[in-house]
Amino acid sequence: MKWxxxxxxxxxxxxxxxCRNRDFIGSYNARHLFPLVDNKLKTKLLAExxxxxxxxxxxxxxxxxxxxxxxxxxxxLDGFAIKxxxxxxxKGILVIIGRRGNKFIKSSGVEISIEDIRRxxxxxxxxxxxxxxxxxxxxxxDLIQFDDSFEGxxxxxxxxxxxxxxxxxxxxxxxRLATRASDGKANLHQGAVGVGLDIAxxxxxxxxxxxQPVTHHPDTxxxxxxxxxxxxxxxxLLASRCFEMTxxxxxxxxxxxxxxRGAQLLELNARPGLSxxxxxxRGLLPRLRHIESLKPRAHRTPEQRVDYVMKTFTADGx
Amino acid sequence: MKARSRAPFYSIIIALMLIGxxxxxxxxxxxEIPFFAGEQRPVWLIEARVDFYATGSEVTINxxxxxxxxxxxxxxxxxASPGYGWSVIEEGDIRRGEWTKRTASGPQTLYYKAxxxxxxxxEMSAASEAVPAAKPVEWDGPxxxxxxxxxxxxxxxxxxxxxxxxxxxxxxNDAARDQNASLMLTVEPDKxxxxxxxxxxAGIPARRALGLYxxxxxxxxxxxxxxxxxxxxxxxxxxPYTGAQGLPDNVLLWHRGDTALLDVIGGRNSRVGxxxxxxxxxxxxLAQANDSIFSIIGVHLLPIExxxxxxxxxxxxxxxxxxxxxxxxxxxxxxxxxxxxxxxVAFLQTSLYLGLIxxxxxxxFGLVLRTYLxxxxxxxxxxxxxxxxxVIFIISILSLVGYQMGLNTGMTITFFPMIIIAWTIERMSIxxxxxxxxxxxxQGGGSLLVAVMAFxxxxxxxxxxLTFNFPEINLVFLALIMLMGQYTGYKISELxxxxxMIDNVTSEKAGDIK
Numbered sequence: 021m022k023w024x025x026x027x028x029x030x031x032x033x034x035x036x037x038x039c040r041n042r043d044f045i046g047s048y049n050a051r052h053l054f055p056l057v058d059n060k061l062k063t064k065l066l067a068e069x070x071x072x073x074x075x076x077x078x079x080x081x082x083x084x085x086x087x088x089x090x091x092x093x094x095x096x097l098d099g100f101a102i103k104x105x106x107x108x109x110x111k112g113i114l115v116i117i118g119r120r121g122n123k124f125i126k127s128s129g130v131e132i133s134i135e136d137i138r139r140x141x142x143x144x145x146x147x148x149x150x151x152x153x154x155x156x157x158x159x160x161x162d163l164i165q166f167d168d169s170f171e172g173x174x175x176x177x178x179x180x181x182x183x184x185x186x187x188x189x190x191x192x193x194x195x196r197l198a199t200r201a202s203d204g205k206a207n208l209h210q211g212a213v214g215v216g217l218d219i220a221x222x223x224x225x226x227x228x229x230x231x232q233p234v235t236h237h238p239d240t241x242x243x244x245x246x247x248x249x250x251x252x253x254x255x256x257l258l259a260s261r262c263f264e265m266t267x268x269x270x271x272x273x274x275x276x277x278x279x280x281r282g283a284q285l286l287e288l289n290a291r292p293g294l295s296x297x298x299x300x301x302r303g304l305l306p307r308l309r310h311i312e313s314l315k316p317r318a319h320r321t322p323e324q325r326v327d328y329v330m331k332t333f334t335a336d337g338x
Numbered sequence: 339m340k341a342r343s344r345a346p347f348y349s350i351i352i353a354l355m356l357i358g359x360x361x362x363x364x365x366x367x368x369x370e371i372p373f374f375a376g377e378q379r380p381v382w383l384i385e386a387r388v389d390f391y392a393t394g395s396e397v398t399i400n401x402x403x404x405x406x407x408x409x410x411x412x413x414x415x416x417x418a419s420p421g422y423g424w425s426v427i428e429e430g431d432i433r434r435g436e437w438t439k440r441t442a443s444g445p446q447t448l449y450y451k452a453x454x455x456x457x458x459x460x461e462m463s464a465a466s467e468a469v470p471a472a473k474p475v476e477w478d479g480p481x482x483x484x485x486x487x488x489x490x491x492x493x494x495x496x497x498x499x500x501x502x503x504x505x506x507x508x509x510x511n512d513a514a515r516d517q518n519a520s521l522m523l524t525v526e527p528d529k530x531x532x533x534x535x536x537x538x539x540a541g542i543p544a545r546r547a548l549g550l551y552x553x554x555x556x557x558x559x560x561x562x563x564x565x566x567x568x569x570x571x572x573x574x575x576x577x578p579y580t581g582a583q584g585l586p587d588n589v590l591l592w593h594r595g596d597t598a599l600l601d602v603i604g605g606r607n608s609r610v611g612x613x614x615x616x617x618x619x620x621x622x623x624l625a626q627a628n629d630s631i632f633s634i635i636g637v638h639l640l641p642i643e644x645x646x647x648x649x650x651x652x653x654x655x656x657x658x659x660x661x662x663x664x665x666x667x668x669x670x671x672x673x674x675x676x677x678x679x680x681x682x683v684a685f686l687q688t689s690l691y692l693g694l695i696x697x698x699x700x701x702x703f704g705l706v707l708r709t710y711l712x713x714x715x716x717x718x719x720x721x722x723x724x725x726x727x728x729v730i731f732i733i734s735i736l737s738l739v740g741y742q743m744g745l746n747t748g749m750t751i752t753f754f755p756m757i758i759i760a761w762t763i764e765r766m767s768i769x770x771x772x773x774x775x776x777x778x779x780x781q782g783g784g785s786l787l788v789a790v791m792a793f794x795x796x797x798x799x800x801x802x803x804l805t806f807n808f809p810e811i812n813l814v815f816l817a818l819i820m821l822m823g824q825y826t827g828y829k830i831s832e833l834x835x836x837x838x839m840i841d842n843v844t845s846e847k848a849g850d851i852k
Binding site: 022023024025026028029030032034036037038039042043084111135139142143146147148210226228231232233297298301302 | 666842
């Protein structure tokens with residue numbers, strides 16, 4: 021058993037879960053704003069209102085009886101994603117990338133029938149994937165055609181970029197790449213690769229899988245150090261605008277790069293995880309405290325904030 | 339927005355702790371509730387035995403009973419006398435027990451038993467009513483002269499009522515007593531009666547009293563006659579045979595005043611004897627017998643059934659404290675936040691090993707059945723309800739099997755919170771599908787570990803004793819829980835979680851330097 025002393029963690033500026041919950045989520049995220057991000061449907065509608073790019077919504081299923089006639093609604097849709105609106109941690113997301121005859125092809129390549137989709141939707145409506153088992157609605161939205169620049173960097177699943185936004189300032193970012201071990205999911209604890217991204221440039225800093233450093237994608241063997249996100253500033257801008265959109269001080273934004281539509285907001289998280297620190301190899305606390313120490317209204321627009329962080333939070337600097 | 343002062347919070351915490359501990363201390367002091375279970379206190383068990391010969395008609399036996407004897411507290415009392423009616427009659431300061439029977443003949447024996455707690459403050463209860471007056475005393479010719487001379491002699495060597503009483507008993511007990519004293523003693527051989535009469539003659543209110551010398555394991559003891567003198571608003575006790583003033587520690591004042599100790603109607607040859615033993619009783623029982631304003635807070639006044647419920651209820655905060663500690667400070671994962679407490683409470687009823695075996699087997703059975711259920715594609719609520727019913731069946735079957743195998747304790751599995759178990763099975767099954775069996779083991783094991791820890795604290799006799807008898811202790815738990823709610827340091831699990839990262843970063847840096 022190996023442990024690291026708490027003083028060492030503090031020197032590194034690692035943000036712990038208790039500190040995150042109390043000093044940041046508890047202090048900067050007003051409770052009444054949580055439904056905006058906990059409910060993907062609300063997030064989506066809000067994003068459309070604020071003209072934040074997000075995958076188009078096909079339709080919403082809110083009653084069990086609608087499921088019986090779901091084939092009709094799915095007609096003509098080749099690829100789509102089924103998401104429970106209140107699902108957390110990527111639970112209950114079913115991505116269909118195509119059809120073969122009567123069957124639907126999951127992102128993993130497994131074929132499933134319409135009955136499986138019905139059951140999945142029914143479970144989601146009953147609240148199987150929602151916090152506390154509350155009844156839920158299901159949204160069906162367009163599939164992300166991920167950008168060619170990520171070709172070979174992800175096993176199944178869409179690579180997404182998690183950016184922590186504190187008081188409107190993007191403070192830390194990582195690219196999450198699904199692997200065979202993570203079963204196409206982008207959660208680090210399930211085995212996805214986390215690539216820390218330089219806030220200033222969008223270049224890969226370092227990468228980890230299961231907390232261990234990796235240099236190449238474990239399945240595709242592509243070198244991870246070559247990654248540089250295109251249109252990095254736009255992505256930061258998109259993340260930064262989520263602050264105005266929701267009013268939440270401490271959020272994690274999940275952004276994907278679509279081949280044709282560019283950066284798209286996938287979802288927001290009011291309780292973003294701490295493993296982004298592992299992927300970046302540095303603690304969040306110094307940057308968070310730095311933002312806290314800024315004068316209120318030092319930077320009024322997302323553009324000003326993004327320019328400020330791209331200047332301040334460099335790989336060698338803070 | 340962050341500059342909110344912490345002072346109010348910490349004052350609440352301190353206030354909660356002070357109120358909790360302070361009330362507990364006050365209750366300990368005033369109600370004598372012991373801090374430790376099983377503490378014993380000594381008491382005197384005194385048995386008064388009345389023997390008489392019944393003449394065949396209606397019988398009424400009337401025995402004076404102790405009424406708040408100074409330095410003692412009556413703990414329990416009871417009368418044992420088959421065939422007799424018994425009641426305690428209280429008239430003002432006087433308390434008497436009365437046995438009654440329509441017809442009785444031949445030798446009869448009646449018992450009165452009482453337990454007394456000794457070692458208390460000896461406040462001679464002042465006569466609450468008006469100042470008693472001295473009783474008129476009449477003597478025949480020669481005695482009148484003798485008593486007057488005797489009194490004059492004692493008065494000349496005394497200064498107040500107390501010293502007069504002392505001087506008088508000295509004169510009566512003097513080995514070489516003078517003529518007056520000898521004369522008076524031939525007329526009134528009982529020194530206590532004589533002393534009382536002489537004092538009354540001198541205009542000092544005095545009355546007789548009967549005390550019992552307490553000595554362990556004595557039988558057939560008589561009461562000792564004593565005299566109480568009223569002086570400056572209180573009754574002062576004198577032993578007429580020694581002249582000693584005040585009440586010795588080992589004397590219990592059984593009866594005070596001029597009424598007879600024993601009245602017998604319908605019998606003859608009556609006598610009273612006393613036996614006593616020094617015994618110990620649980621201190622807790624003594625405490626409950628004590629009336630106090632603080633007893634309102636306690637739950638001892640409730641019926642036993644409700645008390646049992648409260649006993650469990652007051653243990654829950656400790657369980658919550660353990661859960662908070664394990665999750666906030668240690669960072670253990672549990673399935674269902676407070677499910678471990680309920681499991682721990684169930685363990686209290688079942689005993690640990692049986693509970694663990696029962697719980698694990700019920701949950702694993704449930705998981706097997708649940709995998710089949712998932713294929714049936716039921717709606718969530720219906721599925722949970724199905725699980726609840728199945729869990730009930732599993733538990734019933736397990737306990738019946740246990741019973742058939744001669745394990746009576748098998749029945750206690752029914753104490754498991756079934757709805758909670760059904761939800762646990764459901765969550766674990768989903769966890770299994772989504773995150774794999776490893777996560778199920780981690781969370782299930784974490785829950786069980788927390789449950790076992792909470793259980794091992796809850797089952798400590800001292801914990802059960804303290805939380806039940808001092809429910810205010812839970813305020814301290816509350817304060818601790820709130821205090822942990824302010825903890826923003828690292829969890830112990832995070833010290834491991836970020837270990838690899840720190841190692842990586844430091845090894846990279848070391849590589850740079852090379």
